[in-house]
Amino acid sequence: MKMPSSSATELTKPELKHFLTTQDYTRQELTDILELMSMFKEARKANAVPQLFAGKSVAMIFEQPSTRTRVSFETAATILGGGALFLSPKDIHLGAKESLSDTGRVLSRMCDVIMARVDDHKTVAGLAEYSTVPVINGLCDWLHPTQIMADLFTMQEHLPAGKKLEDLTVAFVGDATNVCSSLMFACTKFGMHYKHIGPSKYQAPEMWQEIARENIKLSNGKLTVTDNIEEVEGCDIIIADSFYWFGQEAEKEERLSTFMPTYVVTEEMMAKAGENSIFMHCLPANDQRECTREVMEGPHSVIFDEAENRLTAQMALLVYLTHKSIKKPTEETLAYHKDRIESFLSRV
Incomplete structure (x- = not known):
């Protein structure tokens, strides 16, 4: 029997949106992300961040080293209740032994977001072309859109x-x-x-x-x-x-x-x-x-406010890009799967 993909975003492919450049977004959409950043920053200060990335993960591809990009994405995913995976060129076969299309499709089946900090824009664009989950440009040779969301927010604060x-x-x-x-x-x-x-x-x-x-x-x-x-x-x-x-x-x-x-x-x-x-x-x-x-x-x-706002930006982006694919199970569904699995384990 052919089983359907478990990729959350594949179920909502028509609404799939990547974050490769701010040019792909209207001024109002960017303003909405800034407003979401403000709410998350307030929630973090109150230690009351809603777990809107729970059960989800972000695959973080790094061709270039980074302090702020890695720490902000990994921390954002954790604070929001999810997880993050660091993938260096030593860990995956990006465009070498494995094509970009295959990498994008494989990661889409296992993760809910792909973030790529790469040498060439063609790499992150290629991942986006074949991925069925949101792809975020963490930096490429001519764009750094996640940094700019932090910068806009810092300007707004000051x-x-x-x-x-x-x-x-x-x-x-x-x-x-x-x-x-x-x-x-x-x-x-x-x-x-x-x-x-x-x-x-x-x-x-x-x-x-x-x-x-x-x-x-x-x-x-x-x-x-x-x-x-x-x-x-x-x-x-x-x-x-x-x-x-x-x-x-x-x-x-x-x-x-x-x-x-x-x-x-x-x-x-x-x-x-x-x-x-x-x-x-x-x-x-x-x-x-x-x-x-x-x-x-x-x-x-205000450079250290600006650096902190990288975390604020990543929290907002992870949720903004995935909130439409969140499928909350009912209490009955949770109980069904829990009982079924525990019943099986009791017999093995």
Whole structure:
């Protein structure tokens, strides 16, 4: 007799949604996730988080190391009553001995969510194509959407008096990283003025800017891409990121000599932004390179609030993406299976 799949999400495939980029979501949908984040953060402070991931698990694929991504997803799943599995390249045959399609289908039969932190966007997109459970992009070569949900929430927590998210001017100072691109897309979707300030060689490519301009048509936001560091003046938020990353080690010296000292976030730069400006960084930070330790530890910094909000974001995402597939058994169903299994075990 052919048995049906036990994959929870396969039963609700028409409603399946992945989280590969914030561009796949409307502004209202992202606002809903932010509101859910707020409720989960309050519930966690009260030690009263509802077990909305109970009986579920998230498979965490890591091609790149991470402190915040691994800890936040694993902790989020645990707090919500579920589990998490860490899968490194040594543990699975991702795209090598086993195709992406087979990996996606196998993990879908055993887990309820797949999170992948990968070298190439094609990998996480390939998993999403063949998976029958939600796939979350934990970082790829040009996007970092889970970080950006934490960033938006942190901005919301530290809004200047009298301002809404759409009133903010956000300056990303430095290289065109995956955080830079994802922030550009999310900020322009919310109607903010987003500035990428960096040397011309390392500015956001035209493809990113075109996506942002399409967002602006709907949101009335604004985009500025410039090498003029004076553009930080009057900005509500200054954001920094690494000047070089994995795979760019050969460019390290050239990059550092190009970015430093002009694009290093200092106390003087924060003062130019304004006394109410805040400083953000996704971490890990190379202090004294892209920013100074004084800024990281100073009154403008909210980097550790931002880091904590990675956990807040993952809790919301795990529940937001799976709540429609939750199938709560009745007391009668629970009793039936319990009695049946215990009766069998008593005879063996």
